[in-house]
Amino acid sequence: MARVVGLTGDEVAAEAIRQINPDVIAAYPITPQTEIVQRLSQFVADGLISAEMVRVESEHSAMSACVGASASGARAMTATSANGLALMWEIVYIAASLRLPIVMPVVNRALSGPINIHCDHSDSMGARDSGWIQLYSENCQEIYDNLIQAVVIAENKEVLLPVMVTLDGFVLSHAMERVEILEDEEVKNFVGEYKNPHSLLDLNNPVTYGPLDLYDYYFEHKRQQVEAMEKALRVIQGVGKQFAKISGRSYGLIEEYRLEDAELVVIALGSTAGTIKEAVDELREEGVKAGLLKIRCFRPFPGREINEALKKVEAVAILDRSASFGAEGGPVFLEVRSSLFEKTERIPIINYIYGLGGRDIKVEEIKGVYQTLQRIARTKRVEKRVDYLGVRE
Amino acid sequence: MKEKGWKDIPIGGLILEPGNAKNYKTGSWRTFKPVRDEEKCTHCLLCWIYCPDSSIIVEDGKIKNIDYEHCKGCGICSVQCPVDAIKMVEEVKEE
Numbered sequence: 001m002a003r004v005v006g007l008t009g010d011e012v013a014a015e016a017i018r019q020i021n022p023d024v025i026a027a028y029p030i031t032p033q034t035e036i037v038q039r040l041s042q043f044v045a046d047g048l049i050s051a052e053m054v055r056v057e058s059e060h061s062a063m064s065a066c067v068g069a070s071a072s073g074a075r076a077m078t079a080t081s082a083n084g085l086a087l088m089w090e091i092v093y094i095a096a097s098l099r100l101p102i103v104m105p106v107v108n109r110a111l112s113g114p115i116n117i118h119c120d121h122s123d124s125m126g127a128r129d130s131g132w133i134q135l136y137s138e139n140c141q142e143i144y145d146n147l148i149q150a151v152v153i154a155e156n157k158e159v160l161l162p163v164m165v166t167l168d169g170f171v172l173s174h175a176m177e178r179v180e181i182l183e184d185e186e187v188k189n190f191v192g193e194y195k196n197p198h199s200l201l202d203l204n205n206p207v208t209y210g211p212l213d214l215y216d217y218y219f220e221h222k223r224q225q226v227e228a229m230e231k232a233l234r235v236i237q238g239v240g241k242q243f244a245k246i247s248g249r250s251y252g253l254i255e256e257y258r259l260e261d262a263e264l265v266v267i268a269l270g271s272t273a274g275t276i277k278e279a280v281d282e283l284r285e286e287g288v289k290a291g292l293l294k295i296r297c298f299r300p301f302p303g304r305e306i307n308e309a310l311k312k313v314e315a316v317a318i319l320d321r322s323a324s325f326g327a328e329g330g331p332v333f334l335e336v337r338s339s340l341f342e343k344t345e346r347i348p349i350i351n352y353i354y355g356l357g358g359r360d361i362k363v364e365e366i367k368g369v370y371q372t373l374q375r376i377a378r379t380k381r382v383e384k385r386v387d388y389l390g391v392r393e
Numbered sequence: 394m395k396e397k398g399w400k401d402i403p404i405g406g407l408i409l410e411p412g413n414a415k416n417y418k419t420g421s422w423r424t425f426k427p428v429r430d431e432e433k434c435t436h437c438l439l440c441w442i443y444c445p446d447s448s449i450i451v452e453d454g455k456i457k458n459i460d461y462e463h464c465k466g467c468g469i470c471s472v473q474c475p476v477d478a479i480k481m482v483e484e485v486k487e488e
């Protein structure tokens with residue numbers, strides 16, 4: 001039986017990790033660290049989890065310690081945010097290329113500078129090519145659910161890739177919401193035990209991690225990583241269905257909200273999806289056929305599912321909470337548009353960059369986006385391909 | 394060594410066979426080749442201790458030969474030898 005409690009995003013992430021009960025938690029204890037790790041160290045101090053807590057001197061070391069622990073056969077986790085993720089950078093790539101199933105919540109916050117601590121996706125979007133699976137969470141319940149599923153996805157033998165579970169800074173990390181918490185035993189059974197087939201501590205089967213890999217084999221190892229990401233698409237869907245059996249909540253790669261007969265569609269990820277649902281409901285009352293396509297899994301990118309979901313729509317707006325400087329739009333836009341390119345019937349698509357550095361996004365603004373989509377659907381003309389929502393001129 | 398495709402190698406660049414670095418021949422990296430003078434050599438084994446590539450081959454407590462398939466020509470043995478028994482000779486193309 002699930003317990004219903006009120007927890008913030010940080011608290012619920014820590015609660016999920018307590019139930020997952022990893023062997024090693026390595027984390028940098030100072031800002032930009034979040035309350036997730038503060039809570040976890042309290043759990044360790046109170047004897048509520050048996051994890052070895054390693055307080056390291058930087059995020060670079062936090063990820064390094066996780067790499068070492070995971071290669072040794074331990075289930076290893078850490079948490080970070082914004083510039084912390086940036087400092088981890090080198091080892092983030094190494095964790096993925098060594099195929100270590102580390103799970104890490106990333107509290108989405110703006111990268112400096114100028115110094116800012118509030119929500120946007122510039123941190124995790126920058127890591128989109130690092131080889132990590134990325135699951136974005138809309139609300140506190142999803143943070144909890146995604147973290148538990150992430151462990152099973154990461155450790156799947158077909159996958160063996162690290163997973164980032166992102167949650168919007170402050171909007172979710174500091175907001176208290178109603179969440180359903182599973183029994184410890186249910187989570188324990190769901191995540192099972194981690195068995196690294198090539199543990200560094202297995203003396204009878206010695207293994208070398210991280211050797212020099214030059215032009216003769218590096219390419220082949222990258223090709224394997226590409227394949228693992230491909231395979232992860234199906235695994236993520238499978239784990240989403242399995243999770244429904246213990247929680248009643250099913251997960252896919254994307255979520256379609258009132259999309260069946262929608263003519264005007266907004267695509268977004270993270271907490272803004274919740275705000276958009278609000279706008280969609282209000283517009284539906286007014287007779288506007290509005291819908292939302294939420295991307296839950298950005299890496300691997302669910303191109304096929306998105307194509308399928310946008311079969312009969314008239315105009316699409318893609319919301320990006322990060323800028324890709326010098327590119328022809330934000331990262332979500334670039335990816336979705338490229339994936340829709342082969343469609344015989346071209347759908348008009350526009351892009352909005354919004355919410356940088358924690359700039360709030362309101363239901364009214366999103367309704368404005370749908371109004372623009374209405375105009376585009378009517379005139380079949382896109383005046384501004386990439387626009388900004390909420391920036392002062 | 395025939396190089397394998399991506400489906401046939403361990404993931405993550407892992408090496409599952411201990412000590413297989415010996416299959417990787419590094420002798421061609423050499424510019425200078427250590428040549429040992431059997432007359433001068435006292436078999437003190439200092440070169441054997443210092444060689445970073447385990448290329449000084451010892452049998453029954455005596456230097457047997459130098460493994461030119463792996464010796465990279467770093468010259469450490471030559472510097473360490475207390476009786477100057479190892480000379481570094483430039484590699485030349487054989488006619």
Ligand code: SF4
Nearest residue numbers: 444464465467468470
């Ligand atoms: S030259 Fe270097 S690698 Fe070669 S035998 Fe001497 S010490 Fe070893």
Ligand code: SF4
Nearest residue numbers: 434435437438440474
């Ligand atoms: S260091 Fe010189 S003398 Fe000693 S074993 Fe080697 S070659 Fe011989």
